[in-house]
Amino acid sequence: MDVSEYKFDDAEIQKLHDHRDNQPDVRLKLRFIALLMLAENVDLKTIASIIGKSAKTIENYHHQ
Numbered sequence: 001m002d003v004s005e006y007k008f009d010d011a012e013i014q015k016l017h018d019h020r021d022n023q024p025d026v027r028l029k030l031r032f033i034a035l036l037m038l039a040e041n042v043d044l045k046t047i048a049s050i051i052g053k054s055a056k057t058i059e060n061y062h063h064q
Contacts, residue, residue, distance in 0.1 A: 003062040008039035031061045038062060 008016075016039065020032035030051060037047045038058070048055040 003038060003044060003059050006038070006062065013039050034058050034061055 013036070016032050016036050020029055020036065023029040023032060034047055034051050034053070037050070038044075044055050044058055047058050051058065
């Protein structure tokens with residue numbers, strides 16, 4: 001499934017916010033931020049640029 005086509009529901013978005021806010025590990029917090037940007041329909045290339053990871057890495061975050 002293309003990550004840009006996936007639609008996050010409200011419960012998933014709330015869980016991402018909770019995990020992001022309660023995450024002491026910076027690497028994992030960055031993953032939750034990337035997923036939240038996907039949920040807000042930010043372009044994958046833009047997310048990759050902001051986060052400093054490849055688009056493939058962001059896709060892998062989504063698939064995990």
